[in-house]
Amino acid sequence: MKYRELAPYLRKKYGGRTQRIPISHFTTCPNRDGIVSVGGCTFCDKTGSGFANKFRNMDVRTQLLEGIKHAKVRYHATRFIAYFQSFTNTYAPLSELEELYNSAIVDGVVALDISTRPDAFPCEVAELLKKISTKRKIDVFVEFGLESINEHTLVSVNRGHSVAEFIDAIFCAKRYGFETIAHVILDFPSDTIHDEIACAKLLSAVGVNGVKMHALYIVPNTPIARDYLKGTFKPYNLDEYVRRAVVFLSHLDPKIVIHRLISAPPKDAIWSVNVSASEAKQRIEKELERVGKVQGSDFNYLNGASWRKKFASV
Numbered sequence: 001m002k003y004r005e006l007a008p009y010l011r012k013k014y015g016g017r018t019q020r021i022p023i024s025h026f027t028t029c030p031n032r033d034g035i036v037s038v039g040g041c042t043f044c045d046k047t048g049s050g051f052a053n054k055f056r057n058m059d060v061r062t063q064l065l066e067g068i069k070h071a072k073v074r075y076h077a078t079r080f081i082a083y084f085q086s087f088t089n090t091y092a093p094l095s096e097l098e099e100l101y102n103s104a105i106v107d108g109v110v111a112l113d114i115s116t117r118p119d120a121f122p123c124e125v126a127e128l129l130k131k132i133s134t135k136r137k138i139d140v141f142v143e144f145g146l147e148s149i150n151e152h153t154l155v156s157v158n159r160g161h162s163v164a165e166f167i168d169a170i171f172c173a174k175r176y177g178f179e180t181i182a183h184v185i186l187d188f189p190s191d192t193i194h195d196e197i198a199c200a201k202l203l204s205a206v207g208v209n210g211v212k213m214h215a216l217y218i219v220p221n222t223p224i225a226r227d228y229l230k231g232t233f234k235p236y237n238l239d240e241y242v243r244r245a246v247v248f249l250s251h252l253d254p255k256i257v258i259h260r261l262i263s264a265p266p267k268d269a270i271w272s273v274n275v276s277a278s279e280a281k282q283r284i285e286k287e288l289e290r291v292g293k294v295q296g297s298d299f300n301y302l303n304g305a306s307w308r309k310k311f312a313s314v
């Protein structure tokens, strides 16, 4: 096994094929509505990452039921995770959130998966999720966008939060016993390969449960697309993404589940890797083999590594 894949992890945890069903509900976030900023992240598309959900214009319950129907036929799935995917899915009054989350718990749903920003996950929301989780006997996954560990990159892409908020949110979610998943974009041109190593180390040190790796894509009518057209922004390519993905994985704790090695962009996007997601995935797997690495090959830096190296056997 080159890396810890999601499907077998979920199959073991829930005893059958488990499929995430995407739900789009929210249409904004604090980085768009003026609480943090109005521009949003420079790479954010107009669906807030919900572009792949073909049922996104329906109400939540219908999206879920249609998604489940589709997953039963296409994947023979028997368990489902209600995945609140687009925009910031904790960004509403508690009463609204309670009604929303409860509306997504139907027969076969084993977990809620809530995607959000690190600066929009207060303990009040964690309390609410814990209450629902206990009462309805379902698990909770929380996905946080970190994107980069480089503060200069976070500022330049207008993320509107720093690494500190991410660490704080992860610790909060872990205190409540939720599974935590981090999103990272591995090929920002302003990040070096050392940033990707540092990112893998941070995610391992704070103990996230899962990671979604992404390559940068440029969607029309975004600030990053305007820079690209002006020639002031030049994305990397497949070779660089593969190189960074391999280094990132080799430094990552092998316990962390890899939810994605790369995710597909919207159809109208210019994508740094310029091949299909499955081709890019194969390239990463081949490169891991070529360099003789697996996830965690270089996970040797925590728990007083230098002391252990010198004195552990004395």
Ligand code: SF4
Pocket: 028, 029, 030, 031, 032, 039, 040, 041, 044, 045, 048, 086, 087, 088, 117, 145
């Ligand atoms: S926080 Fe998410 S939804 Fe908001 S602008 Fe950034 S990527 Fe888009």
